[in-house]
Amino acid sequence: MSVSPRAALSWRLRPATAQALAWCGALAYPILLYVAVLNEREPTGVRLLLPAVLSVLTIPLLRRRPLPALMLMLVGSFAATLTAASKLASAFPLMAPGQAWQIGCLQALLTDLAIAWIAATRTRRTALAAAALTLTEQIAAAGYCRTGRDVFVSTIVFLVLMLALAWLTGYLVQERREHAETVRVQAAEQAVTAERLRIARELHDMVAHSIGIIAIQAGTGRRVIETQPVEARNALATIETTSRDTLAGLRRMLGSLRKAEPEESPLAPASGMSDVDRLVATTRNGGVRVDVEWQGERRPLPMDIELSAFRIIQEGLTNVVRHADTHECRVVIDYQEDELSIEITDDGQGPTPAGIGYGITGMRERAFLLHGQFTAGPRPEGGFRVAARLPVPAGMR
Template sequence: MSTLDRARCRLGAHPLALDAALAAVVLACMVTGSFAEPHAESGVTWGVRTPDPLSLVLMTLGAAALVLRRRAPLTVLAVTGALSLIESVTGDPRAPVAMSAVIALYTVASTTDRPTALRAGLLTMTVLTGAAMLAGPLPWYAQENLALFAWTGIGATAGDAVRSRRAFVQAIRERAERAERTREEEARRRVAEERLRIARDLHDVVAHHIALVNVQAGVAAHVMEKRPDQAKEALAHVRQASRSALDELRATVGLLRQSGDPEAPTEPAPGLERLDELTGTFRSAGLRVRVLRTDPDTTLPAAVDLAAYRVIQEALTNVQKHAGTAANAEVSVVRVGPRVEISVLDDGAGHDGGPLPGTRQGGGHGLLGMRERVTALGGTLTTGPRYGGGFRVHAILPVTTRTAVPGEPGETA
């Protein structure tokens, strides 16, 4: 910070002291100017005339009023204007008492709105100039009267210019602060969306693979003594599911790495091209799954492809958890115009012949996560029990995304 800036900051911190110093300078200028004779033959001559005591009193009062110019600008203008009016009518009009009125008028114009400044400036110019021309001792066309008119106009104009510049600078500062707040809010929103997306991925990965591990581990424990070959096969499936879970968790958690961290994940996000592999893991766990697809040669945006995969994964995991391996599941992927419809049906039933209560009916985060994924892309998701038993998950996803999932930019098909 320069010396000028530091001095400006100190003066700005003590406005009353600054106004007192300004009043002293104005008083010194008025007193000095009252001793000058501008009409001398050799130019301006000092000491030719001496101001009378009334002029000195009026100048002192006018300068003293300027100390309060920031606190009550209109009142100070009225006081200094009245003192100038008295001087122009009763005393020597060449005594520069009107200087204090010009400073007060500048303060009013720089601290109030434009209509107020305009009215105050016109009133001050009209009253002071009119009184000097009509009631003063000098002719109406004297240069002192014209100078009074000019200086009051300059004071009002300069004050309005300063006010306009101050308002312009303030508007720029507010616009910059608003833009900064907007950037911060946008950054926080993106962080929250990314955190929610990662939470959904973690839920889908953990729920799917842990459900498979749980089923296969139960099978292995049941047949360990009587059928060790089948138990060994079940344990192999447990190992494969746990390895897949670790790989997907590593890829998902890898998104939290900093830009300079090593071993950033490079494996692409899963999509419908891995649907056979996904359903194969459920079949190996004993769930009967049938797949119907009528979307040949359909290339989906990455965000839509991932959402479709996760919806099917979560729906089949719910079938595995709530309906059991005795249920039959059917997965269909149908391209209908600009949309892709995903349906997952099962015929699992509870003890009373109806669908099992629990997570699939809104008690957990699975359905909520599916709905968030689908609605984030501009699609719709409907879930609910089927007539006669079972459960239905139906998602409609746009082929062209309108809102991309943060961190997973989509592309137009």
């Protein structure tokens, strides 16, 4: 959408106008404060109203330029305190200079609030410098409001405590904000890392098994294409089916990743234990016979357990096809009351160190994410064994 030049110019002038008004108000603050105190005739608490109202002039500049606003506040505060002390001393000798403390205390409160804002929005060094400058002004002004050594010392202690409280309050606000931002960034980074690992595991489990089957069938077809055309045709059919299934899965995954809102359209159902028979058939086409033994009462489990169990079985069979150099393996799936136990064994040579990649790592991560147990390694009698125990939530037992 295009913006007219007049509208663009108006948009640029608005911030400049607001900033100019803020500077004008803040620069007028010390003068107006001096005049207000100078023209005050009654030494009562009513005279505090106008100095308090005038402090509103510095608020817009304080939000954008805290240090210049603080300097103007200190100048106005010191001038107002001195004016009140000298004026009351000449008009009311018996009450001076203690009555000027009301003006000085009000100005000290306002500058302390400014220090709290600076400590909450600026660096620690800047806030400490501003606090030191403010304390210097307050001590200098206190000498004109209080008489007597003990009274002066107690006044300084009071000013220091109030300023320290204001600075500490602002500093704690800043620390809390920074901590919340750090926690938010860390949570976002952890979420991104977890999502990357999840996608990597899904891609590895989906592609590694299919590519292993395709590679074996392609090699078989190449060897028998001249002597056994039927076997070669079957190998090509297996390659076509496996490729199409893998491509469909990749399309579903990429489609879900491209969506801005995952809830916009339903995704294809995730793989689960009901797909084990299909996985066994695919593995059989790869030249490895799989004997599956179901133990316990089969029942539906939470989606994350179903998916993780299926992927562990899929990756275990993939390792058998690619690395075991055997024609058969055994899978035991045990539905226990409080956990799902999976064991994949074969009598082959097992994966070589060069063949141990992300597969076993991915299986271990899937089990640990569900607070389960995972082991993988050679068997004493020969072959290789993969075992996983995934706990079942109490509500699903």
